[in-house]
Amino acid sequence: MSEKDIYGNLPEAELNRRRESAREELVSLYSVRTREEGEFDAPDDASEFRDIDPELVTWEGPDDPANPRNxxxxxxxxxxxxxxxxxxxxxxxxxxxxxxxxxxxxxxxxxxxxxxxxxxxxxxxxxxxxxxxxxxxxxxxxxxxxxxxxxxxxxxxxxxxxxxxxxxxxxxxxxxxxxxxxxxxxxxxxxxxxxxxxxxxxxxxxxxxxxxxxxxxxxxxxxxxxxxxxxxxxxxxxxxxxxxxxxxxxxxxxxxxxYAVVILNRKAARMRKETGNNGLHTVFEVSRDVATMWRLALTRPFKLLCFHPVVFLLGLYMAFTYGFLYLLFVTFPTLFRTVYGMSVGISGLMYIGPGVGYALGLLVFTPLMQKIFLRLTAANNGVSQPEYRLPPLLLGGLLISSGLFWYGWSAEYALHWIMPLIGAAMFGMGLISVFGSCQSYLIDMNPRYAASAISAATVFRSLFGFAFPLFGAQMYDKLGYGWGNSLVGFLALPIGIIFPALIFRYGKNIRAKADARLEKNESGILAKADEKAKAKLESRRMSAGGNNSDGMDNVELKEVRGDNAV
Missing domain, CATH: 1.20.1250.20 (MFS general substrate transporter like domains)
Known part of the structure; x- marks a missing residue:
């Protein structure tokens, strides 16, 4: 895999020309395939393009033990x-x-x-x-x-x-x-x-x-x-x-x-050191501009939240329910110690209530979601849609609202301690439906942006989980447990019905338009980055005497393009 083994005794100018041509073709073909398959799929080594670029470092066959899948x-x-x-x-x-x-x-x-x-x-x-x-x-x-x-x-x-x-x-x-x-x-x-x-x-x-x-x-x-x-x-x-x-x-x-990308990049770095051929590289090292990819990765979750209606609505619903959960968590000690006179240790046991709801939710909603999804897919001639993940949300929304009402009014009237726990369990059961359906939808709606969509929803719900407990004590002091939880329950009910119904009916068209806008925006960013890299490369060529890439070795070319070498 030395330079001589690959190119023989070619003059340096011709060698550099072939190198650059091979890399440009590799990047072009791999970019097309990446757009088609999506970023959520596990990245491979682009080994099918070895005939185009002989310096491409890949796995040692499909059974390479270094590949994490093996x-x-x-x-x-x-x-x-x-x-x-x-x-x-x-x-x-x-x-x-x-x-x-x-x-x-x-x-x-x-x-x-x-x-x-x-x-x-x-x-x-x-x-x-x-x-x-x-x-x-x-x-x-x-x-x-x-x-x-x-x-x-x-x-x-x-x-x-x-x-x-x-x-x-x-x-x-x-x-x-x-x-x-x-x-x-x-x-x-x-x-x-x-x-x-x-x-x-x-x-x-x-x-x-x-x-x-x-x-x-x-x-x-x-x-x-x-x-x-x-x-x-x-x-x-x-x-x-x-x-x-x-x-x-x-x-x-x-x-x-x-992470396959990092493993392969490390392999390429090791081979460059062992062979002295600085032209060896993986597809990831020549196809990724570090600054541009960082910009896209860091800004995409915010773009999805602000400009993608589906991500915003489902993220908002998840955020509300997550906020309600931590609202319950911080009020449990006060409720069971002051209203029911429990010790600190025994009041801690009351957190088992939502846990029972989680377990029931996993047992009930996991097979139910899959059954509904498969049935709707079969009715659509075997063509699945992300919207088929959403029907269980309606039942989950009802459970969340009912659980909040049950928890609040049983606590307000100091009914037997098991009654608030039943309400908390109902809430926990509904929460499983919300998170299971919403996260499955966000993954299915566009595999290319799945990771970013989940990240956006995580940020959104964590902010609500942080904020809701801050006003919980004051709300319960003024409204009591009954009306305080009823207020939250009345808020959860329309969100849990309107959002899923709206997305189930119109989600496909909304997704298509929002995805097209995001694709256009990111394509523009990548195009500008390419133009900037080409202009910088041309400037260096001119300063080197106008001999194109002659005299520019692989390391210099990477510096110009901002390629990611690990």
Whole structure:
């Protein structure tokens, strides 16, 4: 694979001409194929274009063990388990502090209920910030270093929270911990898609999805007894221990990179060093302008939220329901301790209520969504539409509103403690329908923008999860649990019926127009980047004496074009 092995004794001018021509044709053909297949598909090595570009570095055949899709089953499940554990620990940290709030509020002299809620929900603001950066970083440097680094900082700031001495320190440390802890949620599904094919992915995703559901439910159950029997600081010490043990496990169990692009780029870099041929490259190194791809990756979620009506409406619905969930989480301790006279530990057990709803939702809505989707697809001559994912949303919306009404009025009249929990379970069951249907729709509606759409929805819902608890205490103080939850329930009911019905009826046309606008915008950005790169290249050629690319080696050409070499 040395330069001489490939090109023989060609003059340098002719060699450079052939190189540049081959790369331009490679980039053109691969760009067309990428547009057709979409960014959500696992990237391959473009090996079918080897006859066009002899310096293209690819996998060593379809069974290359370095390809993440060819990892042994044991290694795949090992990676799946550690990523699922990461995704459990982060949401675990989001709600573990809820029972401890009254205790550290007394120590820090916090009397404002909004500030008390802020110390809990500020963690979710970090969830809204982190995903915007972790996904692009993982595409440049790999999943493993980004995930491991984020978990290290997650551990550090969990530890810092345990030794906080002021309200400001607590809020700042929780925010940074939330940013670091968002990495598994932003990258976890991508890691699984890296190693499992579409037929095998379902089982791995089922294990992965348990973390975000089980974490927020189990954390307060544990922390309630810790606060009651030890001290509030031990809530954070336990969290620190869990984070530390998880991080250590990850260092041993999650060491193999899974992102094919980075693996191949590293292979090309190693081959360039071994052979001395700086012309060796992967398709990703010559087809990606780092600055332009960063710009597209970072701005696309905002474009989708602001200019894509379907993403906005479904993202808004998910955001509302997520906000309602954390509104319940921060009010559980007050309700069950003041109205029902429970101890801190026993009141923490009440978080099992939404957990039961999650379990029922998974059992009922997972097969129901698939059955409805397949039936509607069959009725449409076997042609599926993303809108076929939405009918269960109507039932989920009714469950969410009914659960809020049930929870609120049973708490208002201090009925038996099981009654509010039944309402919370109904809410949790409906929440599974909302998240399952909406996220499936966002993935199906346009595979090319699936990752960005999910990222946009994650940012949106995290902002609501952060904001809703801030006004919860004041709302319940003025309206009571009955009318307070009724207000939220009346808001959820029309959103849960109107949004799904509107998108089911008109979503296809709305999607087509919005996708066309986004495609036109991004094509314009890429075209301008190409023109700029060509102008810069021509300027350097002229300054080199007008000899085209003569005298310009591969490294100089990369510098001009801004190619991504890892």
């Amino acid at each position: 990892f042994e089953k044991g290694k795949k499940w090992k990676i799946t388990m550690i990523v699922s554990l990461y995704t459990f620990v982060s949401p675990f940290a989001s709600s573990i502090v809820a029972p401890a709030v009254p205790a550290y509020a007394r120590e820090f002299g916090i009397t404002n209920p909004t500030v008390m809620s802020l110390t809990v929900s500020i963690f979710l603001l970090g969830y809204a910030i982190g995903p915007l950066f972790f996904a692009p970083l993982s595409e440049m440097y790999g999943r493993v270093p980004v995930m491991q680094t984020s978990m290290f900082f997650f551990f550090v700031f969990a530890l810092a929270s345990a030794v906080s001495q002021t309200t400001g320190q607590m809020i700042a440390f929780r925010l940074i911990a939330g940013i670091a802890g968002s990495a598994p949620l932003a990258l976890g599904a991508g890691v699984l898609a890296d190693i499992w094919n579409s037929k095998e992915l379902a089982g791995a995703m089922a294990l992965f999805s348990l973390g975000p559901l089980a974490g927020p439910v189990l954390a307060p159950v544990i922390s309630g007894f810790i606060v009651e029997n030890v001290s509030w600081r031990w809530v954070f010490w336990v969290l620190t221990i869990v984070c530390g043990l998880t991080g250590i496990a990850g260092l041993f169990l999650f060491r193999d990179e899974t």
